Amino acid sequence: xxxxxxxxxxxxxxxxxxxxxxxxxxxxxxxxxxxxxxxxxxxxxxxxxxxxxxxxxxxxxxxxxxxxxxxxxxxxxxxxxxxxxxxxxxxxxxxxxxxxxxxxxxxxxxxxxxxxxxxxxxxxxxxxxxxxxxxxxxxxxxxxxxxxxxxxxxxxxxxxxxxxxxxxxxxxxxxxxxxxxxxxxxxxxxxxxxxxxxxxxxxxxxxxxxxxxxxxxxxxxxxxxxxxxxxxxxxxxxxxxxxxxxxxxxxxxxxxxxxxxxxxxxxxxxxxxxxxxxxxxxxxxxxxxxxxxxxxxxxxxxxxxxxxxxxxxxxxxxxxxx
Ligand code: 13P
Ligand code: SF4
Numbered sequence: 001x002x003x004x005x006x007x008x009x010x011x012x013x014x015x016x017x018x019x020x021x022x023x024x025x026x027x028x029x030x031x032x033x034x035x036x037x038x039x040x041x042x043x044x045x046x047x048x049x050x051x052x053x054x055x056x057x058x059x060x061x062x063x064x065x066x067x068x069x070x071x072x073x074x075x076x077x078x079x080x081x082x083x084x085x086x087x088x089x090x091x092x093x094x095x096x097x098x099x100x101x102x103x104x105x106x107x108x109x110x111x112x113x114x115x116x117x118x119x120x121x122x123x124x125x126x127x128x129x130x131x132x133x134x135x136x137x138x139x140x141x142x143x144x145x146x147x148x149x150x151x152x153x154x155x156x157x158x159x160x161x162x163x164x165x166x167x168x169x170x171x172x173x174x175x176x177x178x179x180x181x182x183x184x185x186x187x188x189x190x191x192x193x194x195x196x197x198x199x200x201x202x203x204x205x206x207x208x209x210x211x212x213x214x215x216x217x218x219x220x221x222x223x224x225x226x227x228x229x230x231x232x233x234x235x236x237x238x239x240x241x242x243x244x245x246x247x248x249x250x251x252x253x254x255x256x257x258x259x260x261x262x263x264x265x266x267x268x269x270x271x272x273x274x275x276x277x278x279x280x281x282x283x284x285x286x287x288x289x290x291x292x293x294x295x296x297x298x299x300x301x302x303x304x305x306x307x308x309x310x311x312x313x314x315x316x317x318x319x320x321x322x
Pocket of ligand 1: 046061062063064136150151152193219221234235236237
């Protein structure tokens with residue numbers, strides 16, 4: 001079907017000015033053609049910029065949705081518009097596909113905060129305690145764990161063990177937030193998301209004073225003091241669903257900047273207040289490097305076979321819980 005560029009622009013006109021859109025158009029048209037030629041699909045995380053999210057992505061969502069969808073992709077090539085651990089997860093779940101990431105340097109401060117040796121050390125220190133690794137980790141770290149979780153299912157994964165104590169690595173704040181929700185004792189690690197750790201409760205309270213009645217939605221990677229003063233905490237998909245369900249008159253998403261743009265496109269009656277923090281890793285992905293990676297078929301995500309089997313098991317166990 002030919003690309004209806006007028007319709008496409010109407011979808012994003014509230015968040016992309018016409019002059020910027022004109023600059024994006026050649027890449028959008030080229031990417032659309034290349035996807036057909038390469039038999040490729042683009043999976044994009046909720047933090048991707050609107051020209052990617054609404055302009056070229058075939059499948060969008062939070063980390064959990066992208067993992068689930070990656071498993072069912074039939075096309076030959078998956079381009080992951082997101083960060084490296086997301087591309088690795090897609091490769092683990094659909095190993096016969098060529099998985100490309102437009103910039104191999106698109107990392108994550110959480111994934112960087114822990115090594116496989118650290119996980120082994122935690123096992124030695126707490127023998128018999130189940131080890132849950134956040135999906136924001138390398139495949140090598142996942143391979144050392146019993147099961148993975150995302151922010152969208154962390155509560156259910158913790159509760160699925162039915163034990164009083166678990167290890168959840170490496171996000172200290174997610175662990176504290178889930179411990180408060182479940183009552184399970186969670187042994188964690190001092191890893192933090194460099195985007196969410198910067199929000200403060202004071203900032204939220206000032207926002208509430210400046211915008212009376214505002215709805216505050218926070219990602220659970222935020223410090224517990226921030227979650228405590230929010231109206232709701234959940235994964236990026238859960239925040240988006242909240243806006244769709246509750247249709248708040250005014251909302252602030254305490255998370256990465258592009259989320260508000262992407263959600264605002266679908267909710268013209270909601271006013272989005274936008275104090276937000278940028279994720280420099282997510283922002284490494286652009287239309288032009290998506291185009292380039294489809295032209296050159298680089299950079300491919302490859303996982304050491306010695307760890308892939310065990311890492312896959314941890315991700316598959318997670319998907320079996322939900
Ligand atoms: P979600 O799983 O909620 O999409 O979060 C991913 C992430 O990187 C948050 O910072
Ligand atoms: Fe990692 Fe935080 Fe960026 Fe998400 S927003 S990819 S957790 S650094």
